[in-house]
Amino acid sequence: MCCLFGIADYKGNLKYSERRKLLKTLSICCEERGTDAAGIAYKGNAGIEIIKNGVPARKLNYKLPADVKVVMGHTRLTTQGSEKKNYNNHPFMGLCGKKEFALAHNGVIFNDDYLKVIESLPKTVIETDSYVAVQLIEKYGVFNAEAIVKMAESIEGSFCFTLLDDENSLYIVKGNNPMAVYDFKDNGFYIYASTEEILNKALKQRGFLNIRHEKIILKEGDILKLNPDGSRESFKFNYNESYYSFGKYGIYNYSSIYSDEACCYGYGNDEEIEKELLDYAKIAGVDESDVFALIEMGYSYFEIEDMLMEPEFIHEYIYGCESC
Numbered sequence: 001m002c003c004l005f006g007i008a009d010y011k012g013n014l015k016y017s018e019r020r021k022l023l024k025t026l027s028i029c030c031e032e033r034g035t036d037a038a039g040i041a042y043k044g045n046a047g048i049e050i051i052k053n054g055v056p057a058r059k060l061n062y063k064l065p066a067d068v069k070v071v072m073g074h075t076r077l078t079t080q081g082s083e084k085k086n087y088n089n090h091p092f093m094g095l096c097g098k099k100e101f102a103l104a105h106n107g108v109i110f111n112d113d114y115l116k117v118i119e120s121l122p123k124t125v126i127e128t129d130s131y132v133a134v135q136l137i138e139k140y141g142v143f144n145a146e147a148i149v150k151m152a153e154s155i156e157g158s159f160c161f162t163l164l165d166d167e168n169s170l171y172i173v174k175g176n177n178p179m180a181v182y183d184f185k186d187n188g189f190y191i192y193a194s195t196e197e198i199l200n201k202a203l204k205q206r207g208f209l210n211i212r213h214e215k216i217i218l219k220e221g222d223i224l225k226l227n228p229d230g231s232r233e234s235f236k237f238n239y240n241e242s243y244y245s246f247g248k249y250g251i252y253n254y255s256s257i258y259s260d261e262a263c264c265y266g267y268g269n270d271e272e273i274e275k276e277l278l279d280y281a282k283i284a285g286v287d288e289s290d291v292f293a294l295i296e297m298g299y300s301y302f303e304i305e306d307m308l309m310e311p312e313f314i315h316e317y318i319y320g321c322e323s324c
Contacts, residue, residue, distance in 0.1 A: 001283050002090070002106045003030035003194040004162050004179070006072040008170055010230035011188025016066045018206075022191070023064075026202040027057035027073055030193060033106075034077035037089040041102035042071045047166050048100040050091055054083035070168045070228075074104040079279055081127030088127050091164075094134040096143040100166045103137075105130035106194055107159035107177045108283060115154060133161060145235045148173060148223060152237040160194065168228040174218040175239055181216040181224065184208070190216075190226055273301055277308075284311040293318050 005026045009019055027038060038060045039052025045065070053060055057075050064071065074090035081088030091104040109129040115121065121135045133151055140147040143165055152161070152173050161173040172179060172192065180196040182203075191208075193199040196215075203209040216232075218224060223235040274295075281291045286308060294304050297318070307314060 001033050001077050001285060003033035003075045003198065004073070004104055004106050004160060005030050005075070005193040005198075006162065006170070007070070007189060007191050008168075008226050008230075009069045009189040010226075010228060012069055013188045016064075019068075019071075020062060020064060022202070022206050022208070023071055023073070024057075024062055025205050026191070026193060026199075027060070027062075027075060029198045029202040029205075030073075030075040031057050032198065033194060034075040036078040037076040037083040037086075038074065039076075039090050039104070040071050040073040041091040041093075041104070041164050042068045043164070043166055043168050044068065048093060048102050048164065050093055050102060052086060052089045052091065054086060054089060070164065070170055070226075072102065072104060072162045072164045072170060074106075074162075077283070079108060079283060080129045085125075085127070087125060090128075090130065091162075092126070092128075092131055092134045094138055094143070096138055096141055096147075099143050101137070101143050102164045103130070103134050104162050105133060105159060106161075107157060107175065108280075109133070109155055109157040109159065111156040114156075119154075129157075145171075145223065145225060145233070149235060149237040152223070153240065156240060162192075170226040172218065172224040172226075173237075174220060174222045174224070176220055179218055181218065183214040183216055184211060185214060185230075186212060188230060190230075277301055277304060280305065280308055284308045286311045286314050290314050290318060 007019060007023055035056040037054045038057035039050060041048060041050045072091065076083060076089055083089055091102040094101045094103055109132060112129040112132040115132050119136065119139060124131065133155060136151045136154055137143060137147050140150060148163065148171055158177050159175040160177040160179050163171040178195050180199045181190060181192040182199065183190055200209055221237050221239040223237060225233040278288050278291060281288055291304060
């Protein structure tokens with residue numbers, strides 16, 4: 001459960017101090033979805049610049065050039081790849097020929113190991129599952145909407161991606177993870193965050209919430225492109241949730257590079273399977289004590305995985321409706 005956020009001030013109507021304070025406030029509000037690391041990306045004079053560190057957003061130093069108008073950001077809840085190794089944190093840098101881009105991801109990719117093998121992706125020190133999306137686009141050799149569509153249709157898992165190129169075009173790729181985007185058309189800027197609640201909270205603190213704006217509705221399979229001049233373009237991709245399971249011990253075993261044969265929980269090391277389950281519970285916002293309670297009640301790992309798809313009902317499974 002990470003958080004994406006950003007601003008596209010395409011008319012440059014926001015004062016530098018307003019833009020910087022709004023960005024900082026927004027990132028701090030995003031901490032409720034992750035405090036392990038934070039980062040931002042923007043187009044600087046020398047191309048894409050990334051500032052990130054394994055610290056909460058409030059501790060990140062936002063040294064933005066005064067002429068920067070588009071910034072995409074990320075706050076992280078670590079699930080794969082230690083945040084203490086800064087190369088594991090978001091956003092990530094990508095390169096297609098001479099064209100640079102940055103990518104940030106909210107969610108979990110389940111078939112990253114599988115894609116590394118079948119796509120013959122180069123080895124990297126980066127341990128984060130999200131980085132496979134960067135590598136796929138780099139392999140395609142071109143950065144455009146068609147490449148992003150192809151990448152999104154290759155990914156199995158939960159996701160929302162944001163991508164920024166060195167021409168200040170911003171892409172939002174909506175899988176099944178949330179995203180809220182507001183268009184302040186009269187004022188010449190867009191602002192977004194992973195949830196409407198976070199976005200409203202930040203805008204209220206900075207006095208922008210009552211300014212007239214339009215909510216841009218994004219559905220699964222939508223790609224929104226915000227152009228440098230403020231115009232919008234829309235693209236579609238086929239969101240594939242046929243392998244909707246969180247780990248290599250789920251419905252399909254991605255740890256096997258030779259077969260897509262189905263497997264169930266119980267095949268493999270129990271300790272490793274349990275760790276996968278607890279990692280997913282953390283993403284779903286479920287306390288690990290509740291997971292252990294369900295195990296003690298006799299539920300299988302596979303059944304608990306299904307329950308975690310609807311975390312709001314976990315206590316009902318454990319305590320019954322009277323305690324909900």
